[in-house]
Amino acid sequence: MKRTTALLTVTTLLLAACKPTPTPTNPAQTEPAAPVVGQSLDVQDVMGTAQSAAKQLVAMTDPNSPNMDADLKPLLGLLGMGSAPVRPNSLDLSGAASFGKTFVQGLGGHGRVTTQAMAAVQEALATGTHTYTRNGGYQYSELPRDGYVQIDEQSGVRIETSWKVGGAPTVWVNNGYTYDSNTGQVLPLQQEVPTNATGSVTVSGKTVAGLKFSMTPGDCLNTAGPTALTLSGWAGRETNAPAKLDLTYAWTEKDVLLSGSALYATTREKVAASMKLNVTGTTSDRCGNAFTFTPTRADLTGMLDIPSHKTELNVYLRDLSNLEFSEKAMSAPNALDKIGGTVNAALTFNGKAVVTAFGPLADGKDMDLQPGDQVKFRYVKSGKLIETDFRTAEKDMQELANPRR
Numbered sequence: 260m261k262r263t264t265a266l267l268t269v270t271t272l273l274l275a276a277c278k279p280t281p282t283p284t285n286p287a288q289t290e291p292a293a294p295v296v297g298q299s300l301d302v303q304d305v306m307g308t309a310q311s312a313a314k315q316l317v318a319m320t321d322p323n324s325p326n327m328d329a330d331l332k333p334l335l336g337l338l339g340m341g342s343a344p345v346r347p348n349s350l351d352l353s354g355a356a357s358f359g360k361t362f363v364q365g366l367g368g369h370g371r372v373t374t375q376a377m378a379a380v381q382e383a384l385a386t387g388t389h390t391y392t393r394n395g396g397y398q399y400s401e402l403p404r405d406g407y408v409q410i411d412e413q414s415g416v417r418i419e420t421s422w423k424v425g426g427a428p429t430v431w432v433n434n435g436y437t438y439d440s441n442t443g444q445v446l447p448l449q450q451e452v453p454t455n456a457t458g459s460v461t462v463s464g465k466t467v468a469g470l471k472f473s474m475t476p477g478d479c480l481n482t483a484g485p486t487a488l489t490l491s492g493w494a495g496r497e498t499n500a501p502a503k504l505d506l507t508y509a510w511t512e513k514d515v516l517l518s519g520s521a522l523y524a525t526t527r528e529k530v531a532a533s534m535k536l537n538v539t540g541t542t543s544d545r546c547g548n549a550f551t552f553t554p555t556r557a558d559l560t561g562m563l564d565i566p567s568h569k570t571e572l573n574v575y576l577r578d579l580s581n582l583e584f585s586e587k588a589m590s591a592p593n594a595l596d597k598i599g600g601t602v603n604a605a606l607t608f609n610g611k612a613v614v615t616a617f618g619p620l621a622d623g624k625d626m627d628l629q630p631g632d633q634v635k636f637r638y639v640k641s642g643k644l645i646e647t648d649f650r651t652a653e654k655d656m657q658e659l660a661n662p663r664r
Contacts, residue, residue, distance in 0.1 A: 286603070287558075287603050291605035292615075293612065293644065294611065294614070294637060294638055295611065299608075299638075301639045301641070302614070302638050302639065302655065308568065312565045312568035315566060315567070319523070328525060328526060330467065330495035331494060333463070334462070334494050334495065379449055380437050380446050380449070381431060381450075381451065382434075382449070382450050382451065384451045386403065386406065386407055387399060387402065387407065388400040388403070388409075388410065389408070389409045389410070391409075391412065393412045406423075407419070414462075415464070416460070416462050417461040418459075419458065420458040420459075421456060421457050421458075423455070424457055427453065427456075429452060430451070432450050432480060433449055434449060452474070455472070455474075457471050467494065467495060467496075468493065468494040469493050470490075470491070470492040472488070473489050474487070475487040475488070478546050479545055483546060485508070486509070486510055487510070488506075489507050490505070491504065491505045491506070492504045501525070502523045502524070503521070504520070505519060505520050505521075506519040512542065513539060513541070514539050514540075515536075515537075515540075516537055516538075518533075518534065519534050519535075520532065530565050530566075531562070532562065532563045533561065534559075535558070535561075536558070537557065537558045538558075539555055539557070540555050540556075540579075541555075549585070550585060551588075552585070553582065553583050555580075556575075556578070556600075557574070557576040557579070558574070558575055558576075569608070569609050571606070573603075573604065574603075574604040575604070576620075577600055577603075579598070579599065580598070581599055595630060596630060598630050600619070602618065603616070613638060613639075614637070616649075616652075617634065620634065632648045634649050635647075636649065636651075638655075640655060
């Protein structure tokens with residue numbers, strides 16, 4: 260019996276080893292399933308469904324809701340949405356009332372403004388400690404010189420940022436133009452930006468929000484943007500946060516990558532969103548006047564999950580050709596007319612297809628000389644399955660977005 264058992268075991272293992280390994284399915288090569296009448300969301304109902312989802316989201320973020328996370332309520336009070344006793348003007352940074360806006364506008368609020376020899380106006384990061392006292396007074400300290408602190412003693416709110424974490428340097432970013440009333444000139448404006456920064460909001464000694472930011476400026480920050488950056492934030496509490504946000508961006512030699520995610524949760528429900536974009540191509544002269552980016556493929560996936568309203572988007576572009584992003588190419592007439600490649604895309608709602616697109620991007624055999632007429636669009640409209648080209652689909656979607664009165 261032992262020999263028989265051993266023989267069967269060996270035979271089973273040998274047979275398993277001989278079975279071919281299944282090839283992973285490439286989603287870009289598989290035509291998405293068509294919408295089904297009676298099961299898929301009719302495009303005529305898209306606007307109403309979107310309004311329903313928005314209404315549910317508003318209800319979930321109502322500060323008076325019994326399902327509101329208790330750790331978020333102090334922060335909502337700071338934003339003016341709750342009942343926390345925060346003085347209306349005590350936490351203002353150039354008009355900002357929220358922490359995220361405070362962090363962003365703190366890049367210039369209360370900062371030093373200087374005019375450089377080359378006639379560029381520079382706005383430095385806000386620094387120092389600004390205290391609003393219990394008796395309504397105001398105090399200022401120059402410290403910290405590498406961060407910004409704002410305190411409201413009456414409400415117990417403290418907003419703090421550190422612009423140079425670990426001694427990281429700051430950089431100057433072109434930020435448009437400004438008018439110099441003294442000279443009557445319009446001058447270039449530059450904003451000081453951190454490369455490694457943190458921020459926090461504390462209410463009555465408890466930290467209710469945090470933010471981290473890091474950036475690799477690269478050699479051409481002011482022309483083609485940073486080489487990489489990350490941003491992460493949370494609200495309520497850091498562990499198992501009821502609200503959080505993450506963002507990542509990078510431009511490598513062969514790829515442009517952008518991804519982000521967000522979460523908001525009550526005691527009973529949650530909303531989640533995510534997005535990921537990956538564009539593969541060739542970059543040349545990224546920091547120069549002859550900047551050119553030639554993509555060969557792109558993947559875009561996105562998801563928004565509101566209870567009972569889950570929407571997903573998947574777009575795959577492959578074998579792209581005759582597509583170039585450069586000043587010369589984009590300024591040419593009909594710049595996209597000769598584009599080649601394929602598209603595979605699907606928008607789904609609660610797991611059912613709403614709109615799908617599949618086919619070659621190049622111009623077909625008709626006489627309009629416009630690309631995209633070979634792409635097959637499918638969707639349900641007025642209870643019927645529609646299968647058409649890009650022009651008709653575009654017209655239908657525009658009519659739905661802007662109905663005639």
